Amino acid sequence: MTRLFALLLAMAGPATAQEAVTTFQAGDVLPATVLAVRSTTDIDVFAPVLDAFVSANPTVAVRYEQWGSNALYAVTRQACDAGQGSIDAVISSGVHQMVDLVNRACAQPYVSPLTQALPSARRWRDEIWGITQEAAVTIYNKDLVPAADVPHSRFDLLDLMRRRPETYRNRIATYDIEASGLGDLFAFMDSQQATTFGGLLEGFARVDAVATCCSAEIIAGVASGRYLIAYNVLGSYLVDDISDRVGVIAPQDYTLILSRAYLIPESAPHAALAARLLDFILSARGQAILADSRLVQPASADEQPLPDSARRPIPIAPTLLVAMDQARRRIFVDTWRKAFGDDR
Incomplete structure (x- = not known):
């Protein structure tokens, strides 16, 4: 497949706008239609399924824009409010958004038969669909974290932060819920699911844990030894070339399972083609390609398998609207800031 106009825009700090754009097309034939997709998924991770789609649909090119989740939500809502837009499909890990x-x-x-075949927890109102299955895992540096310290559950992590605060001071990382819509979603689900959530915040404060924006940055930090442990990291972004340095734990108390959400904007110029891409992604071939890219993954780990009873799929459902309530969010963010030493 031919990928044109790869514009990697280096940005300082959390993403506030479009980060990168690549156009996918089959061969050198000028396509009849360009399908515009905005997504939070890294281009390199999503490229194989888009390559396969344009190969199967050679008259269609896909212009793929990579965005941060908060910025993607804002620009999509702005276009909706204005009643206009040029984007055909939106894909985001910020499912609550x-x-x-x-x-x-x-x-x-x-x-379609493929959308109807999805479990009810992965579709809502026939307007939003969960296209992936990705586990939120704990990762650690294999060379620097002793086996006795490896946290196989949130209870283990709590105990570790209480027992050895100096060893892990500034060496435990997680998402910044203000910079990352995904991190905000995971933290919200933890607050709903876990009796351990308050203790985790207390523990993060005790060890001066680091809150940062992005999966790739956190994983690279653990691989390099900058961080020793990272909590609630999206496991699909772990790559083979760091597997000898980074261990993976699916927490045994429960592991959150994310399905990235796909929607077709009300103003999409090429809605039928966006639906065709959705069906391709949900097809057996599309899901197999996503599995090869780790976007459809079993909730397993290096050390021990995860029982089905510990899987916690994040439902694509109106219950997530609670996470978007502004009054609740102000309280939640204030509590988070205090845990991470930021009282802005």
């Missing part, structure tokens, strides 16, 4: 967009009548419906 996507549910909010659907609730604001920013998406259009689509039904």
Whole structure:
């Protein structure tokens, strides 16, 4: 496949706008239509399924824009409010933000045998669909974390932060919930699921844990030894070439399973093609390609398998609207800031 116009825009700090754009097309034939997709998924991770799609649909090119989740939500909502837009499909790991967009009548419906075959927890109102299955894992540096310290559950992590605060001071990382919509979603789900959430915040404060924006940055930090442990990291971004340095734990108390959300904006110029891409992604071939890219993954780990009872899929459902409530969010963010030593 031919990829044109790869513009990697280096940005300082959390993403506030478009980060990169690549156009996928089959061969050198000028396509009849360009399908515009905005997504939070790294281009390199999503490229194989888009290459396969344009190969199967050679008259269609895909212009793929990579965005940060908060910026993607903002620009999509702005286009919706204005009643106009040029984007055909939106894909985001900030699932609560996507549910909010659907609730604001920013998406259009689509039904096919493939969308209907999804579990109810991975579709809502026939306007939003979960296309991946990715585990939120704990990772650690294999060379620097003793086996006795490896936390196989949140209870283990709590105990570790209480027993050895000096060893792990500034060496435990997680997402910044203000910079990362994904991190905000994971923290919200923890607050709903776990009796350990308050203790985790207390523990993070005790060891001066680091909150930062991005999966790739956190994983690279653990691989290099800058961080010793990282909590609630999206396991799909772990790559083979760091597996000898980075260990992976699916927490045994429960492991969150994310399905990235796909919606077709109400103003999409090429809605039928966006639906065709959705069906391709949900097809057996599309899911196999996503599995090869780690976007469909079993919730397993290096050390021990995860029992089905510990899997906690994040539902694509109106219950996530609670996470978008502004009054609740102000309280939640204030509590988070205090745990990470930021009282702005």
